[in-house]
Amino acid sequence: MIQFSHVSKIYPNGTVALKDVTLEIQQGEFVAIIGLSGAGKSTLIKLINKMTDVTEGSLIVNKSDVRRLQGAELRRFRRRIGIVFQSFNLINRTSVINNVLAARVADMNFFSTLLGLYSRDDKLLALESLDNVGILEKAYSRADQLSGGQQQRVALARTLAQKPSIILADEPVASLDPITANQIMKDFKRINVDHNITVIANMHHVDMALKYANRVIGINKGEIVFDGPSSQVNEDLLKKIYGREITDEDIMFKKTLGE
Amino acid sequence: MNEKQKKRSTGDSESERLKRPRPVKAFLDRLAARNLAHRTTTLSNGATIVRPFSWSLTNSLIILVIFLFFWDMIVGAYFDKYDFMIFVRRIPNFLNILQKMWTEFDWSYFDFVVDPMVDTIQMALLGTAIGAVFSLPVAFLASANIVKSKIVSGVVKTILSFVRTFPTLVYAAILAFIFGYGTLIGVLATAIFTFGILTKMLFEVIETLDLSSFVAIEATGASKGKAFITSVIPQIMGSFLSFTLYSIEINIRSSAILGYVGAGGVGIMLDENMNWRRYGNIGVILVVLFVSVLIIENISRYLRKKLS
Numbered sequence: 001m002i003q004f005s006h007v008s009k010i011y012p013n014g015t016v017a018l019k020d021v022t023l024e025i026q027q028g029e030f031v032a033i034i035g036l037s038g039a040g041k042s043t044l045i046k047l048i049n050k051m052t053d054v055t056e057g058s059l060i061v062n063k064s065d066v067r068r069l070q071g072a073e074l075r076r077f078r079r080r081i082g083i084v085f086q087s088f089n090l091i092n093r094t095s096v097i098n099n100v101l102a103a104r105v106a107d108m109n110f111f112s113t114l115l116g117l118y119s120r121d122d123k124l125l126a127l128e129s130l131d132n133v134g135i136l137e138k139a140y141s142r143a144d145q146l147s148g149g150q151q152q153r154v155a156l157a158r159t160l161a162q163k164p165s166i167i168l169a170d171e172p173v174a175s176l177d178p179i180t181a182n183q184i185m186k187d188f189k190r191i192n193v194d195h196n197i198t199v200i201a202n203m204h205h206v207d208m209a210l211k212y213a214n215r216v217i218g219i220n221k222g223e224i225v226f227d228g229p230s231s232q233v234n235e236d237l238l239k240k241i242y243g244r245e246i247t248d249e250d251i252m253f254k255k256t257l258g259e
Numbered sequence: 260m261n262e263k264q265k266k267r268s269t270g271d272s273e274s275e276r277l278k279r280p281r282p283v284k285a286f287l288d289r290l291a292a293r294n295l296a297h298r299t300t301t302l303s304n305g306a307t308i309v310r311p312f313s314w315s316l317t318n319s320l321i322i323l324v325i326f327l328f329f330w331d332m333i334v335g336a337y338f339d340k341y342d343f344m345i346f347v348r349r350i351p352n353f354l355n356i357l358q359k360m361w362t363e364f365d366w367s368y369f370d371f372v373v374d375p376m377v378d379t380i381q382m383a384l385l386g387t388a389i390g391a392v393f394s395l396p397v398a399f400l401a402s403a404n405i406v407k408s409k410i411v412s413g414v415v416k417t418i419l420s421f422v423r424t425f426p427t428l429v430y431a432a433i434l435a436f437i438f439g440y441g442t443l444i445g446v447l448a449t450a451i452f453t454f455g456i457l458t459k460m461l462f463e464v465i466e467t468l469d470l471s472s473f474v475a476i477e478a479t480g481a482s483k484g485k486a487f488i489t490s491v492i493p494q495i496m497g498s499f500l501s502f503t504l505y506s507i508e509i510n511i512r513s514s515a516i517l518g519y520v521g522a523g524g525v526g527i528m529l530d531e532n533m534n535w536r537r538y539g540n541i542g543v544i545l546v547v548l549f550v551s552v553l554i555i556e557n558i559s560r561y562l563r564k565k566l567s
């Protein structure tokens with residue numbers, strides 16, 4: 001479970017990215033966060049695994065007080081939280097399987113890491129993770145030679161190899177074509193349902209958010225302006241979240257909305 | 260104006276100096292005027308346009324002449340002419356030695372050169388390997404984009420520039436003073452030098468690297484060190500190997516001379532034969548050295564080409 005209570009985030013340069021955020025996310029939910037660029041979506045996600053620090057308020061994730069976590073304890077906490085980035089963030093010039101295995105080094109001792117000695121179990125887990133997202137046959141290809149969609153699947157497999165309880169995703173399909181984006185979102189959905197893993201995804205495209213998430217959180221200028229089931233989201237609410245009419249820019253499949 | 264320059268100009272009164280022909284200046288003025296004319300285009304309606312200066316061959320030559328002119332002024336001010344005359348007068352001695360290397364050349368000395376040459380090569384290879392191994396973790400500490408503390412990377416970089424100040428020969432001399440003579444000194448001196456240059460080349464590569472994968476591995480709960488090993492090292496491995504091979508090329512040359520300060524290898528033999536005026540032997544050593552360097556350099560260059 002994730003509990004934000006009265007959380008604010010002010011960056012060192014004075015930018016107020018989040019204002020008085022209070023929300024609770026239960027284990028196994030699929031939450032989409034929507035809002036204009038600069039609204040604070042990435043910041044919200046980064047707070048959860050402490051890639052950036054909370055300025056005010058309290059944040060409890062998996063019973064840990066995130067503000068107090070540091071050093072070895074923080075690293076142990078992060079092992080159960082996966083994160084998928086818009087730009088995939090894979091290791092170039094390295095095989096797909098080694099990219100996935102990289103998720104295991106947090107649990108390994110330093111010398112095994114140095115020599116790249118992964119256990120049989122870890123290798124099996126990595127291959128199973130790749131199979132789970134349907135690209136087992138690419139295991140021994142170089143990661144930078146795959147298409148964007150395949151690379152994002154590798155990133156997803158890497159996250160699965162962490163055996164996470166939460167997966168965070170920062171605009172995971174914004175740089176992919178609509179067909180591929182849909183397939184990746186289906187992978188997220190399946191993982192969410194099959195393994196009861198909480199998925200929190202920032203979504204650039206409203207239609208994709210509504211299609212796959214059970215719950216939508218709308219942010220406008222750092223404040224939560226909507227939090228409820230996807231089915232409740234209508235044009236008026238979107239206007240409130242975006243502060244303007246929805247344009248083609250905000251939709252991936254341009255004709256689907258309103259049909 | 261310093262003392263020496265004053266001395267040089269004594270005897271010339273001010274008016275005499277002005278009257279004296281100044282061929283270099285006249286030459287340069289003429290060149291500049293011609294250059295400007297050359298770059299100017301006049302249209303039929305009388306409008307002119309000057310093409311901007313560019314580094315053409317003639318321009319480069321002019322700059323070189325100007326540079327040499329000033330260089331002569333500066334160097335002339337600080338070095339006595341007599342030094343130069345000694346140098347000129349002894350050129351025949353030098354030619355004489357060269358001639359003896361050739362006429363007294365004796366291949367039977369080859370047998371004595373092989374072992375020290377192997378020592379020299381081993382010093383270079385082992386020293387390079389040791390320096391290379393240590394350069395990776397220190398490059399990690401020196402990279403400002405990985406170690407977020409500016410103090411840590413700054414201090415490490417400062418220490419590294421200090422390490423790089425001295426050439427291998429100086430380290431060998433210092434180490435020989437402390438530990439006595441032997442090949443080990445050469446290995447250590449080569450290792451320190453290699454460490455200094457390799458680390459710098461590596462952190463410069465790391466600092467321009469896309470660290471998104473590093474961030475992703477850190478986010479899985481891995482420490483910075485483990486994230487570095489899994490995500491940065493695979494990306495810099497090509498550069499690392501290439502730099503290491505290049506270091507071998509440099510080190511082979513410098514280790515040949517290390518014997519002079521007591522580090523073993525062919526350097527000692529060069530020193531001894533020089534003292535005994537056995538120029539024929541020196542000829543043999545130089546040939547062996549030349550061939551060895553050539554072979555190693557070509558192997559290294561071949562491997563580096565394969566890497567890139």
Ligand SMILES: Nc1ncnc2c1ncn2[C@@H]1O[C@H](COP(=O)(O)OP(=O)(O)O)[C@@H](O)[C@H]1O
Nearest residue numbers: 011013015017036037038039040041042043044
């Ligand atoms: N590291 C940072 N330092 C300062 N300001 C930042 C930083 N990261 C984000 N911001 C600012 O915080 C606000 C929210 O950013 P972000 O969370 O990235 O929004 P979104 O992901 O919704 O586009 C923006 O105004 C952005 O400029």
Ligand SMILES: [Mg+2]
Nearest residue numbers: 041042043170
């Ligand atoms: Mg963002």
